[in-house]
Amino acid sequence: MRGRSFYRRRPRRYSGPPFWLLAMAAAVIVLLLLWAGTRRTVEVSMEYEMPTQPPYTVALDAGHGGMDTGAEGYLDEVVLCEQTVDALYNLLALDDNFVPVRTRPNGEKYSVDERVETAAQRKACLLMSIHGNSDGDSSSHGFECFPTPPGRVWSQESMAFAQCIAQQMEQAGHRLRGTNGIRFAYYEGKRKILVDSEDDRVRELKSFGILEKAPCPAVLVEQGFVTNAQDAENWASPEGCERAAQVYYQAICQYFGTQPMV
Numbered sequence: 465m466r467g468r469s470f471y472r473r474r475p476r477r478y479s480g481p482p483f484w485l486l487a488m489a490a491a492v493i494v495l496l497l498l499w500a501g502t503r504r505t506v507e508v509s510m511e512y513e514m515p516t517q518p519p520y521t522v523a524l525d526a527g528h529g530g531m532d533t534g535a536e537g538y539l540d541e542v543v544l545c546e547q548t549v550d551a552l553y554n555l556l557a558l559d560d561n562f563v564p565v566r567t568r569p570n571g572e573k574y575s576v577d578e579r580v581e582t583a584a585q586r587k588a589c590l591l592m593s594i595h596g597n598s599d600g601d602s603s604s605h606g607f608e609c610f611p612t613p614p615g616r617v618w619s620q621e622s623m624a625f626a627q628c629i630a631q632q633m634e635q636a637g638h639r640l641r642g643t644n645g646i647r648f649a650y651y652e653g654k655r656k657i658l659v660d661s662e663d664d665r666v667r668e669l670k671s672f673g674i675l676e677k678a679p680c681p682a683v684l685v686e687q688g689f690v691t692n693a694q695d696a697e698n699w700a701s702p703e704g705c706e707r708a709a710q711v712y713y714q715a716i717c718q719y720f721g722t723q724p725m726v
């Protein structure tokens with residue numbers, strides 16, 4: 465008869481990684497899967513035919529939104545961006561020649577890539593990114609705009625559109641900054657370099673992301689200075705944004721050669 469084991473059986477030792485580590489790894493994997501599920505996986509082609517007749521799809525890009533409120537002054541820059549996009553959207557929507565598209569819903573922070581993707585998905589044939597300017601010197605004022613710089617696919621068309629905008633802005637009584645209100649912007653590291661529009665050398669330096677990545681001709685406008693009292697009143701108040709939208713609408717019609725509604 466076998467007696468009971470004299471020795472107590474030793475508990476089997478687990479030799480793998482500690483449980484807390486496994487639990488954490490599992491949690492990370494679950495979170496990654498959840499995150500991946502929320503990402504859009506649609507591949508958007510950035511190349512498509514530009515239409516030669518109406519309706520023309522115009523992408524309107526509020527330069528700031530959500531937690532990104534932009535420059536501070538007499539008002540937050542984001543207010544100018546969204547009010548102007550709203551007003552311009554409404555004008556374009558009334559005109560059968562155009563299909564306006566927002567690159568972001570108001571109140572939301574979207575990355576440049578996401579905004580560009582929306583424009584491409586909707587096959588935009590023109591993109592306008594709307595910003596307000598700011599400066600420590602409250603006397604700085606006026607309008608300037610930045611087309612896609614030289615040497616890119618849409619440089620020429622972007623410049624043609626910028627010229628329409630600057631011309632209409634001048635007619636509306638806004639002061640054009642620089643030679644003609646049109647400049648090229650580049651980044652050297654964090655430093656922004658502004659170049660006169662007559663200097664059409666092709667540079668390796670990158671311009672604003674929205675211009676470099678846009679799937680169509682594009683112009684970024686600095687509608688006026690939110691840090692200047694006069695500009696803020698004339699070009700950033702609700703009436704000012706309405707006025708700016710009218711100017712942009714005229715410029716868009718001029719660019720496409722369509723008859724404005726009024």
Ligand SMILES: [Zn+2]
Pocket residue numbers: 527528534535541595596
């Ligand atoms: Zn801005």
